Amino acid sequence: MKLFQRAQNSLFGEILDSLLAPALLVVLMSIGVTWLVARGIANAPYDRSLTHNVRALADEAVRAHAQGSTLRVTPLLLAALRGDASDHIWLQVLDEDGRRLAGDAQMPAPQWSDTPQPDVVYLSDAQINGMAVRIAQLRVRVDATPTAPGTAGMVSDGKSSLRFGPDGLALDSSNWQDWAAPRPTSDHTLLVQLAETRIKQAGHAAELITGVLLPQFALLPLAVMLLWIALARGIKPLSAVEERLRERRPDDLSPIDESTVPLEVAPLVSALNVLLGKLSDSMATQKRFLADAAHQLKTPLAGLRMQADLALREAADAQALKQSLKQIGRSSVRATHTVNQLLALARAEGGIGTLSRHPCDLARLTMELVREMLPRAMDKSLDLGYEGAQPGSPGVLLEGNAALLRELIHNLLDNAINYTPSSTAAPGVITARVLADPFGHVLLLQVEDSGAGIPEAERELVFEPFYRVLGNEADGSGLGLPIVREIAHQHRAQVLLEDARPGQQPPGTRFTVRFDTSDGAPQP
Structure with a gap:
């Protein structure tokens, strides 16, 4: 993923991409984990309250059954069971044959994966009239001592279960069996169901998630800015090397001090020093070639000029003119040979690699x-x-x-x-x-x-x-x-x-x- 796309590759951009891409992935994962944790934190107290209310409702149903009547759903009972005025509740009491004894007919039929244990609260999610609700289900014996609000219970979401002891705290797998141990069986049981919407719980979860995530989003630009500054300082030695090279005189090909640069930049400086050494040798070779050529061509050229001057004298006879021409020819041959040798030396020193x-x-x-x-x-x-x-x-x-x-x-x-x-x-x-x-x-x-x-x-x-x-x-x-x-x-x-x-x-x-x-x- 290229966050900073350029026509030419940039070391700064490549490093920044390599750091920001994983950082953004971690931020997205943190948001997801925060969402799940916040929802769990917001759900836990409402699940405990719903568990407490369904036990209280079961006590009322058992008490009414013991008196030979059915549970009466009164406004006072609904007000006591409703957690908040913004939420809606539904309740239902069924006998062991599944006949409704009291409550709302809109309640969905209980879905059991196995035979439920008496006196254990099962929690699940469902839909009533198009609204999402949380349902607590509790099976109680009608001939047993009414269950107190603090009796052990279990919260279930269909996949896992939370069980609660008399103090209202969750029990782990090592001690919940003691509270959920089956009691003497009875031929008559009642199934009590209590459903509640989670409007307030959803608002609470949203507030909790917003309070946690907003600071993260606010700190993200600051983190990017700090990362940018740190990276800029990290690659500053490259700019320092560039400035030192730019300030050098054209004839200064001395090596750069490798001890003044970071270890990561040292191989680059070392390779640059090798290149500077090769350039220095090449320039020295060129200077020597020019000096040698000037020195070697000076003598035959001077001889050519002298012989030409002798040949141009008015008093020169044919024999002297012939001798001058002979010397001119010899000097020209020597000059040609010298030039050829100089060119051959330059070609040889240039390196066979080319x-x-x-x-x-x-x-x-x-x-x-x-x-x-x-x-x-x-x-x-x-x-x-x-x-x-x-x-x-x-x-x-x-x-x-x-x-x-x-x-x-x-x-x-x-x-x-x-x-x-x-x-x-x-x-x-x-x-x-x-x-x-x-x-x-x-x-x-x-x-x-x-x-x-x-x-x-x-x-x-x-x-x-x-x-x-x-x-x-x-x-x-x-x-x-x-x-x-x-x-x-x-x-x-x-x-x-x-x-x-x-x-x-x-x-x-x-x-x-x-x-x-x-x-x-x-x-x-």
């Missing part, structure tokens, strides 16, 4: 890139080759992004080609290798060369952006290996660096990328 992932055959990708880069290796007299697992063999599939994996392999091969010395007389050797262990769920990509190697103290530094090994004049942007590590990280892989031929000179370099395929694509 890109599509498919089963990739690492052996096939490696062999394709070796073929593509073979002409460049041959221009430098390098021996570039591939060995290891063949495409489609067990264990070579992994779940990843093919474009990023190609970038990783390309940078490893490009790095080896740039930094491996080679000549026609002494050609350098570069080997790409893919090793698969389908049972251990391990897939290795290795690229090793016969170069001078990397000192152990600098092996961690080469993965930093723009770091160049000292004493090496090879062209490069210093971004290839950082891109390799970032792509490997996005694929939950490790990058290891070691000597290719330990103890020999030159020791060479081996890069190993270790992939975990336990959660990857199914292997053939």
Whole structure:
């Protein structure tokens, strides 16, 4: 049940609905219970009075029978039996054969579920002339001692019975039998019936119910208002968090103190802190990318401008002009390579979670890139080759992004080609290798060369952006290996660096990328 329906879900409204709906149900149940209890309280004294009057009427009937006459219904008797001037009464005396000896003929015939016990009052509801009445029925022996008004009796509504002792109080099931114990039987009994309307009783019950329910209805709006105020105070910490976030500067991505919020709000603040951390890392990455791009593009662009100025000199001859154009071409190639590397680094740092992932055959990708880069290796007299697992063999599939994996392999091969010395007389050797262990769920990509190697103290530094090994004049942007590590990280892989031929000179370099395929694509 939605008491506060809104176009957009409201936490305040949902909680208020959850509290008010059961509260209203409890109020309705309380009204019903109050009605039943009030009616019972109002009926009890009138039932006792009716029981007393029917016993008094029975005494008069027995006394008249003992005198050899029938009961005379006089105005004085009716006035004594009537509880209130607003109510009507009917009375009737029947013999044991059901013949009316005295009283009104409108009285309904007695309805017994079993043989009634003498000297026990039975109460029931009925209709006389279209009016609701309460009837008291009492069977008495005509040859017994007249029953006193305080003799034990019973009040019955047709389903349950109330029995009264000599003091007029109700008796429980443990002691009513002593008062209702059958006495010596007689062959002659009279049935006395007394009916009375309940106009005054109904008014009394209505007053009692109104007096109880009206305060409840008056307090209900107050209870709703207090509930509203308490709920508003309960969710106030959410507004406090909102204000603290709204007042922050755009560059303030520091985490929110979780100790200042309630326990129920702490998980939300914790998730928000995680998001702020990711935004901070993203902004730091963007700032670093812009700084790196500006730094790396400054040198080739400055060279282009200088060479253009030299070419535009009036005294420049054809040879100088040709040399300037050659330098311009070299600087433009370097600038293009730097831009491509920066874009590749930005794409890798952006996370593979935003890109599509498919089963990739690492052996096939490696062999394709070796073929593509073979002409460049041959221009430098390098021996570039591939060995290891063949495409489609067990264990070579992994779940990843093919474009990023190609970038990783390309940078490893490009790095080896740039930094491996080679000549026609002494050609350098570069080997790409893919090793698969389908049972251990391990897939290795290795690229090793016969170069001078990397000192152990600098092996961690080469993965930093723009770091160049000292004493090496090879062209490069210093971004290839950082891109390799970032792509490997996005694929939950490790990058290891070691000597290719330990103890020999030159020791060479081996890069190993270790992939975990336990959660990857199914292997053939």
